[in-house]
Amino acid sequence: MGLLAIGTPLEWPEAKKVASHVREWGIEQLLATWRRAKGKERDALLWGDEVEYLVVCYDDQNKKVRLSLRQADILAALASDEKLLKQGGGVPDVQRGQVKEGETAPVFHPEFGRFMLEATPGKPWGIGFKDLLDVEPNMKWRRKIAKDHMDPTEYPITLTTFPRLGCGDCTTPTYPVSGEKLRSQFLPDEIANPHIRFPTLAANIRARRGRKVEVNVPVFHDKNTPWPFKDPTVNYDLHNWPEDDDVRNGAAKENHIYMDAMAFGMGSCCLQITFQAKNIEEGRKMYDQLSPLGPVLLALTAATPIYKGFLADTDVRWNQISRAVDDRTAEELGEKPLENDRWRIPKSRYASNSTYISQDPRLRKEYLDPDLVVDEDLKKRLVEGGMDDLLATHFAHLFIRDPIVVFNEDLKELDLSKVDHFENLQSTNWQHMRFKPPPPGNDTGWRVEFRPMEIQITDFENAAFSIFIVLITRVILSFDLNFYVPIQRTTENMETAHRRDAVLSEKFYFRKNPFPSRPIKATGSSASGSTTPLPVSRPPSPVGPVEDEYELMTVDEIINGQHPAADGFPGLIPLVENYLNSVNVDVETRCDLARYLDLIRKRADGTLWTGAKWMRHFVRGHPDYRFDSVVDERITYDLVKAAEQITRNEARDGLGAEMLGRRR
């Protein structure tokens, strides 16, 4: 999560004063990067996955499970383990060993939530098919290392959210709620990583917004759920902070679960994949082409059916994180006329992305967001600096935001060999795709991060989705596929993906024909010295209405293909199979990959359940559940225990077989 610079962070009123300063310097740093790296070529495919964990702590005697807030201790243990350091592992922010020629131990990172850990491979993966097969064992290794540096009562679980985060007695140790930074009536300030960056982030988002963040999730209406539902955990009589008025002013919506702190969103675990492109052009293409897949993969990985002790009526985490870091003012939100702020902003800093950036002739202007908000002055500076309009627009759009955490020490001198100011804005724009320029000081190339997927309970599933996305990028590049739809359709798809069981019951806008139009034979008038000159004037490719290019499809159709296959969308899995048939893959690798593809195929066609569906089913089948949407301490304890058992056994004992199928 961004850079962990040390210093004195400015409180919001001060930070706001220097916002333009930071943006301008950030743009200069971006231009310096761009000039340095725009010609970078022929970088290999390297990629990495990030797995995030919740650290839970069992109280077996009382059948309770709580979040452990020992992140710092666990990281300290990981960073000082000599054996681990020798293998190249550790905690890069603190201490890690040298990257090895051969196998390198994974590394760990702090996260926003003090109950979270993040782990990444010790060095990036390549495209060698053997590398792909190392992903799952490496993820298992990460979990084992993490577990080995925890207390016996603790376990690193990969649930997106802790089901009872924000209920009383949900952490160990316990702290009082309503602290100065978060001012949450459900969570203590100590829920966040104590590094000054994190509480400041939360406090300044709240301060900029002028009230607490407001996260309302529709509650699942079960047969005994009181209706209309008024979140019974909301305290309307608190008077510690001005923000305690929020709920008295209607912040908690009827029939919704109400939450009021950044940790409810940023405390979620995701599965993110980053790819290095061969050059900036390929990176821009991947950014665009992966974008329409985002909502589909969000629905397919759905794993978030519970919030603050209630079953929700949605299946994924996305919008909750979006709202939990939404720093827009009432003016920017359109609730008040614009007086002090510069513009209305339609989306949170955490949202589906709003730009296409590839210089691909297939990118029609109709695909772009007509209402995109752009800082025209910064865009002008980028264009003056030599950047093309499309990319300048992208960054000038990200830079409409204010920097949230600004360190006083960094404002003295502009250092063009650093990217701290650029990253300040870039890394607090949490869109579902991220385009990452090469960092200074090493040979890393242009990268694209795919961010929408939810973390899965088992390493098998996490490996499957990671590898699937990697293969999809290879398919896109090999077959020159075109998934463009107007970007507003992707925004709408993102909403669709939230609905309960969207994977089976909803439809998504998707491009009907992903193939390039017939290649015009390369022979032609330019063929000097050719013995068979066939002067070809490239006929203008027929361009129909944009609306005819896409239609609503089920996730099954997008993943497995439409019928009849001859005319319909071919399906992402058949495309991957076709790619694998075009390259040399050995038998054993192919069979292992088949296991992963099979999981995704069956999740899409409904043979196997998403994590969200499985958890719902578990709760509703629990003897203590009273069909009133309440997920109590005992149900949570059993659910987390079951998740751990599934993590260990991967349904070989039958538990979780609805999600994973029959495993050998």
Place this chain on the structure above:
Amino acid sequence: MGGGPSIIRRPSVEKSNTELTTALRANFLVSQQAAASSTSNGASTTPSKLSYQAWTAREDSTLYIPTLDFAHSGLAEERSQYDITVKLFYLPGVPSSRRCAQTREAIDLVLRELHVPSIDLLIVSFPGFSFDADDEEDDALSEPDGEVDGIPEDGSGSESGVGAEDIDTMIETWRSLEKLHDEGIISRLGVSEFGTARLARFLGKTRIRPSVDQINVRDCCVVPKPLILYAKQEKIELLTHNDCTNILPRGTLRELLGSGEKGVGVLAGPSGEGEGLRGDVEPQWVVKYTAVVKDRGVVENKGYFAVAELGE
């Protein structure tokens, strides 16, 4: 008569024979259109009314469909960035004595198309048999360990496949591949569809051993253990594919080239109407080439050439 190169872009979900015919048809159409727009000086000529001679080329007794042009294709980066694999399908009913020349011709076309001096892996597909995991299990059960060498070499025995040729005929073909290897044109050789027993008999007679055996594993991954173990022991890589052995049946080609609805008018109609060529087409061989950027796993170029003979 030669079939044209084609960069496959619409990957078919079907097996590669569909991919091949789709690619050939598409390439023919593109060439027709190109010729139509160039000969007509702006006036519209429908490609279908265009004589095949406008977009094909005759050199001696060979007709290139469409006209080949090696000026442009090739690869974007230097040779060392690529893994180039070529698979040569010897088709059924063609005398094996022709294969030496056919192999040369096929490799030559690929080298010219890709603008490279050598290829990394050549896999050959012999007609008449395909790998069957179930047969293989039975084979393994009926063959006590260590006795593979004692199997009769007449090509019958427990090996399945109607029309499969005997090992000696295959070895004869193999000699010409070994020569290409000696000349540095091909780095590694491979076979396809070989089960354990056939592989064992084959290996003993080769000078340059195959380093790859490519088998069709379809959906279910039931590769017999004995084959996996044997391949490991002999340091042969078992690769997967999804090709048909009979990749270009005569009927398919006739339809493709014919004067019917789906044809491109190179061949005359059944009763000799049209200006097209008369006679029977007999597919001889098909070659598939794939160039993959090694450290990025991107298939940059993929295509086919096919050759058929026109008989009386």
